[in-house]
Amino acid sequence: MNKIDAITRRLASQEPELKDADALCDSIMDHLPPQQEPQRYRLLHVLQAVASMAAILLLVLFVRQTRDITPPREDPDYRQSLERLQPERPQLDPTIPLQETLRQLVRTKSEQITLSQLKKNYTL
C-alpha cells in the first residue's frame, strides 16, 4: 500500500464528532419552511398562469381593435372607402365643346341650369 492510500485509509476510519447534535436537530426542526409542490405540479401552475395571461392579452387586443374607429389617413383602404362615400360628380367629355354641352343641357325648360350651378356641379 502506498503512502497516499495509507493516509486516506486512516483518515476514512475517523469520523469527526458532531457536537450538540440534538441542538442542531432542534434548530433544523424550528426553521422548517412549508414544503414545495413537486416540479410537475409547479410546471402545471406555470402553464395555467401563462394561458390565463395569453387569454387576457387576446381579450384586451380584441377590445382595443373593436373600439378603434379612426384608421390612419395613410391607409389606402381608408382612402378608397372615403372616395366611394363621396357623391359622384359627372365628368365632361373634353372632346365636346362646352357651348354644345350647355346647349344640350338647357334644351328643355325644366332642365335650365345656370352656368354657375353647372360650374358648381360639374368638373370642368
Added chain:
Amino acid sequence: MAIISNEIIQRCQHGDRSAFRVVVQAYQQMVFTLAFRLLCDEEEAKDIVQETLIKVWVNFKSYDPRQSLRTWIYTIAIRLCYDRLKQRMYLAPLPEEEDYFVGYISDDETDKPLENHELLAVIKSLVKNLSPKQRMVFTLTHLEGMSSEEVSQVTGMDASKIKSNLYVARKTIREQLKLLGYE
C-alpha cells in the same frame, strides 16, 4: 446509520414534521462528516447540515422513493459544499496544522482517535493544493469510500472527468509528500 422506513418517507412527503425528525437524526452525522471533510471547517459543516436538511424537507414531495434516500441527501449536500468551495477564497493551513500533518504521516502505525481540530489539520494540509473539483472527487473516493459510479451519480460528472480529476489530485498529493520526504 438507521434505515428509514417507507412509512417514515411517506409521512414526510405528506408534511409530517415528527417523521422528518427521524430523518434528521439519521442523516445529520453523515452530512456533517462529508461537509467537514470537504470544507475543512466545523462551523461551515454545521451550516451545510442545516441547509441540506431544510432543502430535503422543502423538496421531499419531489423525492422518488425508488431512489436511495441516502444518495439523494448526499447529492444535495455535495452540491451545497461544492458551491461553497467555489465561492470561498483559498484557505491555507496554519503552520501548526502543517506541523501536525507531518507528525501524522510520519507515524503510520497509530490509529488513535483524532480530535476534530487534529483531523481538520491533516485533511486541510493534505488537500491544500487541489482545485474544488479535484478535492471533491478525491474526498468522495478516498475518504467517503465511494465507487466511481456512485461519485458520478452524486456529482453528475462523467466517468472520464472523475478519472482525470482523481489522477491529477493523487499526483499533486504525491508530489507534496515527496517534498516532505515520503513516497
